[in-house]
Amino acid sequence: MSDGTIEKISxxxxxxxxxxxxxxxxxxIENLRVWFELRRWGFGHAGYVRAVDGVSFDLHHGEAIAxxxxxxxxxxxxxxxxxxxxxxxxxxxxxxxKNLVDLDTRGMRWYRNxxxxxxxxxxxxxxxxxxxxxxxEEPLIxxxxxxxxxxxxxxxxxxxxxxxxxxxxFTSKFPHMLSGGQQQRVVIARAMILEPKLIVADEPxxxxxxxxxxxxxxxxxxxxxSHNLSFIYITHDLSTVRYFSERVFVMYAGKIVEKAKITxxxxxxxxxxxxxxxxxxxxxxxxxxxxxxxVPPGEPPSLVKPPPGCHFxxxxxxxxxxxxxxxxxxxxEPETNHFVGCWLYK
Amino acid sequence: xxEAKLLRIENLKLHFRTTQGIVQxxxxxxxxxxYNKAIVxxxxxxxxxxxxxxxxxxxxxxxxxxxxxxxxxxxxxVMTLGEEEFRQQIRWVKMSLVPQAAMNALNxxxxxxxxxxxxxxxxxxxxxxxxxxxARKMFQNVGVPEDxxxxxxxxxxxxxxxxxxxxxxxxxxxxxxxxxxPTSALDLLTQANIMNVLKRIKQDLGTSYIxxxxxxxxxxxxxxxxxxxxxxxxxxxxxxYRFFPAPLHPYSIKLMASVPRLRADQxxxxxxxxxxSLIDLPVGCRFAPRCPSRFDKCDQxxxxxxxxxxxxxxxxxx
Numbered sequence: 001m002s003d004g005t006i007e008k009i010s011x012x013x014x015x016x017x018x019x020x021x022x023x024x025x026x027x028x029i030e031n032l033r034v035w036f037e038l039r040r041w042g043f044g045h046a047g048y049v050r051a052v053d054g055v056s057f058d059l060h061h062g063e064a065i066a067x068x069x070x071x072x073x074x075x076x077x078x079x080x081x082x083x084x085x086x087x088x089x090x091x092x093x094x095x096x097x098k099n100l101v102d103l104d105t106r107g108m109r110w111y112r113n114x115x116x117x118x119x120x121x122x123x124x125x126x127x128x129x130x131x132x133x134x135x136x137e138e139p140l141i142x143x144x145x146x147x148x149x150x151x152x153x154x155x156x157x158x159x160x161x162x163x164x165x166x167x168x169x170f171t172s173k174f175p176h177m178l179s180g181g182q183q184q185r186v187v188i189a190r191a192m193i194l195e196p197k198l199i200v201a202d203e204p205x206x207x208x209x210x211x212x213x214x215x216x217x218x219x220x221x222x223x224x225x226s227h228n229l230s231f232i233y234i235t236h237d238l239s240t241v242r243y244f245s246e247r248v249f250v251m252y253a254g255k256i257v258e259k260a261k262i263t264x265x266x267x268x269x270x271x272x273x274x275x276x277x278x279x280x281x282x283x284x285x286x287x288x289x290x291x292x293x294x295v296p297p298g299e300p301p302s303l304v305k306p307p308p309g310c311h312f313x314x315x316x317x318x319x320x321x322x323x324x325x326x327x328x329x330x331x332x333e334p335e336t337n338h339f340v341g342c343w344l345y346k
Numbered sequence: 347x348x349e350a351k352l353l354r355i356e357n358l359k360l361h362f363r364t365t366q367g368i369v370q371x372x373x374x375x376x377x378x379x380x381y382n383k384a385i386v387x388x389x390x391x392x393x394x395x396x397x398x399x400x401x402x403x404x405x406x407x408x409x410x411x412x413x414x415x416x417x418x419x420x421x422x423x424v425m426t427l428g429e430e431e432f433r434q435q436i437r438w439v440k441m442s443l444v445p446q447a448a449m450n451a452l453n454x455x456x457x458x459x460x461x462x463x464x465x466x467x468x469x470x471x472x473x474x475x476x477x478x479x480x481a482r483k484m485f486q487n488v489g490v491p492e493d494x495x496x497x498x499x500x501x502x503x504x505x506x507x508x509x510x511x512x513x514x515x516x517x518x519x520x521x522x523x524x525x526x527x528p529t530s531a532l533d534l535l536t537q538a539n540i541m542n543v544l545k546r547i548k549q550d551l552g553t554s555y556i557x558x559x560x561x562x563x564x565x566x567x568x569x570x571x572x573x574x575x576x577x578x579x580x581x582x583x584x585x586x587y588r589f590f591p592a593p594l595h596p597y598s599i600k601l602m603a604s605v606p607r608l609r610a611d612q613x614x615x616x617x618x619x620x621x622x623s624l625i626d627l628p629v630g631c632r633f634a635p636r637c638p639s640r641f642d643k644c645d646q647x648x649x650x651x652x653x654x655x656x657x658x659x660x661x662x663x664x
Contacts, residue, residue, distance in 0.1 A: 070533040070534060070535060070536075071504075071533055179620055180391070181620075209390045209391050209560060210390070210560055210561070210562070210601065210604050210605060211390055211600070211601060211604045211616055211617040212616065213604070213606075213616075214604050214606065214614040214615065214616040215616035218616070236533060236534055237534075237606075238534075238608060239563070239606040239607060239608040240606045242606075242608070243606060243613070243614065266608070276535060277534060277535070278608070279538075280534045280535050280537065280538035281534065281563075281608050282538075282563045282564055282566055282567055283563055283566075283605075283607045283608055283609050283610065284562045284563045284565075284566045284590050284602065284605055284607075285566055285590055286566060286585075286586035286587040286589075286590050286591075288566045288567045289384075289545070289566065289567060289568055289569060289570065289586065292542050292545060292546075293538040293539075293541065293542055293567070295535055295538045295539045295542065296535065299503055299505070299536075
């Protein structure tokens with residue numbers, strides 16, 4: 001294990017590395033467990049769905065992180081807990097020094113002004129009977145801004161920020177009149193309008209066309225930098241992560257198995273699951289058709305009865321018998337600021 | 347015309363009638379496909395690629411305005427066949443479809459095995475027991491455990507349901523399978539798995555594929571040829587070895603540049619503007635309003651140019 005400095009990576013379009021100090025933490029998550037109780041016949045206890053099982057990380061002011069994982073790995077539950085929609089059964093979400101569980105109704109209202117949410121499916125997230133203007137004004141009305149001209153000014157400003165020009169053309173339109181990319185811009189504008197400090201984006205581009213995807217990602221990246229926002233980007237697509245965030249967390253079966261800077265992760269992936277994800281991501285290349293991909297056998301485990309020890313061990317080709325299936329691996333640090341939950345690196 | 351072609355499509359048109367006007371969903375598609383090859387049709391949503399699949403399989407909705415052109419399958423002109431003949435001789439016998447979101451296309455109240463066996467019973471007139479045996483064999487081919495035959499769709503994961511839908515398309519051993527977005531709703535590892543299954547089937551059974559998708563990166567796992575579709579027309583057609591490194595049509599170039607890459611340091615770009623409405627199409631080249639290399643001639647409809655065996659519909663290559 002080296003405790004020296006990381007070698008400098010100079011790759012042309014990998015985003016600039018920022019330095020973050022410890023006192024600059026916006027959101028701190030400690031040993032978070034979100035379990036959902038299963039009921040038998042409506043009242044008997046039948047175990048738990050361990051959607052998030054011991055997740056800890058710190059998010060700094062102005063930092064963008066990505067959470068990568070397959071469906072059912074608990075990334076949406078993690079996100080909804082951060083948004084305050086689910087209550088954790090253990091652990092804490094601390095935002096700006098305030099624990100989310102301690103907040104009362106007024107506190108939660110303040111918190112919801114601080115956190116914006118970008119949904120995955122823009123069409124499903126926008127009420128079909130409201131015009132763009134109504135949709136964007138709604139958070140302001142709920143947020144207690146009575147002055148109509150101020151509301152109009154802020155709506156206008158945020159629409160310009162998401163590059164919906166000319167603003168007049170869009171204000172009276174309804175969601176079905178907009179293209180997918182424009183709908184997603186409205187969703188982004190709605191998340192931005194209360195000037196939050198943190199934005200949580202759940203697969204913000206997965207429903208969009210390839211040609212628009214990059215445009216929306218660049219827009220988000222621009223907003224993140226110009227407003228110094230903290231950003232949690234949830235995705236299953238590793239190839240977009242490098243254009244978006246500094247750090248990436250790989251999640252598998254309720255746990256974060258690898259935490260690293262995106263450059264380090266791509267240069268030196270450590271966890272066998274990360275290896276599998278990277279191998280499964282294709283780049284357009286005619287040679288791909290000639291070879292078969294290496295895919296770990298089986299499917300992600302049930303979160304009701306996850307396998308003992310490391311959750312990935314039944315699918316892992318590098319499993320250490322007598323260790324991996326017995327003991328849950330702690331986080332090891334094979335290089336500075338690169339953490340991996342795998343016994344191979346003890 | 348060479349004899350070795352499995353499928354040949356000439357000037358295929360499919361227009362729909364709507365209250366707003368005529369939708370030119372497929373407007374003069376021409377391409378051919380050899381035995382044991384895969385062609386991928388890529389394009390943005392609303393470019394008519396799913397309509398192309400429907401037009402080839404003649405699964406038409408009621409509001410068809412124009413349906414013309416010629417489709418040769420195994421050198422039979424299938425457009426001359428009547429609906430009943432087409433159903434008996436072609437659909438599911440010689441070509442079948444894995445529909446979009448196939449994992450949700452299964453009937454929830456029928457056992458998976460019975461659903462997979464059904465095309466064999468209906469189209470080939472095979473008895474139930476025998477058809478189930480065929481379904482069992484197909485389950486082995488696509489990598490679904492055999493005991494899933496008696497399960498219901500809700501008991502299967504998304505990837506397994508997708509495989510079951512694939513088994514349903516394969517059970518009658520057609521030469522050609524049309525795959526409409528076969529992996530878009532699946533997880534990364536499941537996607538890679540399904541692509542492996544498709545490759546294996548292509549190797550072992552000699553099946554040809556028409557793969558319809560917007561995901562160029564994943565489609566490169568399977569494709570031998572690429573057809574780029576824009577606003578109802580095929581604007582470029584060529585083999586993958588030459589297309590991926592150097593596409594010709596300005597739209598293809600832009601589209602390839604918009605794919606984020608994991609292994610190359612290349613900032614992805616996007617295409618400004620939006621694709622035109624298929625009701626109110628621009629005169630001349632349909633990509634011209636968004637095209638960076640537009641010039642005077644683009645006001646006229648460009649011809650299809652044959653450039654070293656690749657076809658491109660653009661004035662730049664005249």
